[in-house]
Amino acid sequence: MLTDTKIRTSKPKNKLYRLSDSNGLAIEITPTGIKYWRYRYRFNGKASMISLGRFPNIGLKTARLLRDDYRNLLTNDINPSEYKANKANKNKLESDKKITFGKLFYKWHAKNKDNWSDKHSKKVMRQCERHLLVYIKNKSIGTITPQDMIQVFMKMNELGIIETLEKVKGYASRIFKYGVGLGLLPNNPTADLPNDIFKKKKVKNFAHITDMEELAKVLNTIDKFKGTIQVGTALKIAPHVFLRPTELAELLWNEVNFENKQIKIPKGRMKMAFPHIVPLSSQVLALLKQMHRISGDHKYVFPGVANPNDGISPDSLRMALRRLGVGKDVLTTHGLRHTASTQLHEQGFNSDAIERQLSHGDKNKIKATYNHAQYLDERRDMMSKWSDFLDNIKKNYAK
Numbered sequence: 001m002l003t004d005t006k007i008r009t010s011k012p013k014n015k016l017y018r019l020s021d022s023n024g025l026a027i028e029i030t031p032t033g034i035k036y037w038r039y040r041y042r043f044n045g046k047a048s049m050i051s052l053g054r055f056p057n058i059g060l061k062t063a064r065l066l067r068d069d070y071r072n073l074l075t076n077d078i079n080p081s082e083y084k085a086n087k088a089n090k091n092k093l094e095s096d097k098k099i100t101f102g103k104l105f106y107k108w109h110a111k112n113k114d115n116w117s118d119k120h121s122k123k124v125m126r127q128c129e130r131h132l133l134v135y136i137k138n139k140s141i142g143t144i145t146p147q148d149m150i151q152v153f154m155k156m157n158e159l160g161i162i163e164t165l166e167k168v169k170g171y172a173s174r175i176f177k178y179g180v181g182l183g184l185l186p187n188n189p190t191a192d193l194p195n196d197i198f199k200k201k202k203v204k205n206f207a208h209i210t211d212m213e214e215l216a217k218v219l220n221t222i223d224k225f226k227g228t229i230q231v232g233t234a235l236k237i238a239p240h241v242f243l244r245p246t247e248l249a250e251l252l253w254n255e256v257n258f259e260n261k262q263i264k265i266p267k268g269r270m271k272m273a274f275p276h277i278v279p280l281s282s283q284v285l286a287l288l289k290q291m292h293r294i295s296g297d298h299k300y301v302f303p304g305v306a307n308p309n310d311g312i313s314p315d316s317l318r319m320a321l322r323r324l325g326v327g328k329d330v331l332t333t334h335g336l337r338h339t340a341s342t343q344l345h346e347q348g349f350n351s352d353a354i355e356r357q358l359s360h361g362d363k364n365k366i367k368a369t370y371n372h373a374q375y376l377d378e379r380r381d382m383m384s385k386w387s388d389f390l391d392n393i394k395k396n397y398a399k
Helices: 004-009 060-075 080-096 101-115 118-136 146-159 162-181 212-223 229-241 245-249 282-295 314-323 335-346 351-357 365-373 376-396
Strands: 017-020 025-029 035-043 046-055 262-265 276-279
Touching: 025 060, 035 060, 035 080, 046 060, 046 080, 060 080, 101 118, 101 162, 118 146, 118 162, 146 162, 212 229, 212 376, 229 245, 229 282, 229 314, 229 335, 229 376, 245 314, 276 376, 282 376, 335 351, 335 376, 351 376
Parallel strands: none
Antiparallel strands: 017 025, 025 035, 035 046, 262 276
């Protein structure tokens, strides 16, 4: 049998070796001099070994007590290795249940950020840090009550930032559901909050045109724009491509493929977490080629006048419409997307192709990622016919 003195004075050798004590207990000495306790046993006729810790953290007396505990398990037909693993998992789960909301949030964000665009990922981080973590970051998730969350949400409610409130409530619910799914929480403290205590967001649609004579008037007015070539060309292209104002204003030349007659915007620039393809009609190609002669040696298709290393501002498109006399109650640059959607549906085009071209999100994220090129042939035909339609109404309703 071993003694403390023998263990302490045992020197390392070129190879790992063991010194036996009794009833399966041994100490293992590595070539670097580290000493580990091992308990060797048989369960269901199969030889196994389990670690009891490191000497001198675990002394001889303690190691023998641990060995005896495991021997008692064997008499009750319990595998010590499985018992130890289950106990470790249970201890970890109990420890995880005490994690703070902040730690749970960062785990949830890290798990989901690859499914989001970079812009959306940063927005979620910013809004949650500003409106959730500032109040409950250091609170143990198991102690957070529905009343705690009502107090947090009420702060946004009192500020009148109702749209942000709705988004943050949604994020909080998803974070807590994630915790429930991991077994860290029995329930979601935001699940049954009364909505009546919060202000309601006023639904505001982007102003858009449904009358084709009015649309023709605006298109002909755009053709007369006298400002910078960058803003003027972007404004002429906008009705044809269905891009959001930021996506169009910040368009890069490396996203334009003249050979394939398409624009491909990577997911990092899109609202949704997948790239977006825009087939180009001959009308749009002509405008882009004209622009390429002017800005082809720049990064941006529509470089800023003051700083050519940046793109034009999305607001410059809106302000250009106002200078042309198109009121904000008549049309916004974003409203051009609504106009296109309404008309294309009325003209009988495939709804899925229209929604894909508008880069609206698919609830099935895996499908959405795959679908960035879906209906592409159909969309090419649709975009070409849409540009022809715009040209025709400009001629038919020209004054």
